[in-house]
Amino acid sequence: MALPTQIDPRKLALQGNLLEGEIKAVDLPRLESSVSAICGPLKASIQFELDESRAKVAHGTAMVTVETVCQRCLDPVKVDLRAEFAVQVIWSEDHINRVAANYEPWLVVDKMANLNELLEDEILLALPLVNYHPVGECTGETFLEEVEAIGDEVVLDNPFNVLLQLKK
């Protein structure tokens, strides 16, 4: 089931609603430009509710598999991203100090909020800066050998070595 894009988070919190569903890869443009490919839809589950101080909050999980480049072997690698989050809805940045320590502020200045953007933000935070294959599945050793071979050539071409050979 597709998640709604535009939601009224305050109403959902008052009603204590649970939203579960998917977002298509094409609707995650910032994630798409950060990875080689998005392998299927993002799946998310978000519980909206009032906390003990009647603040409007939401907490949930978002999961998506992406393909990126292994920084050890430079081959494609699939990475399962998982974000867990807890946010508190606020009307204005002036209210950031009202956000409890265990919540991130979610600035919603209008009645409606874009759920895609929230979930995409959270999953982008879960994306590691560098990614690797698991040990044993990576051909990175080959890559390291190639680097060493290139290193040897660099040593041979070093002008200092030529100078040493001339002295001999």
Ligand SMILES: [Zn+2]
């Ligand atoms: Zn690798």
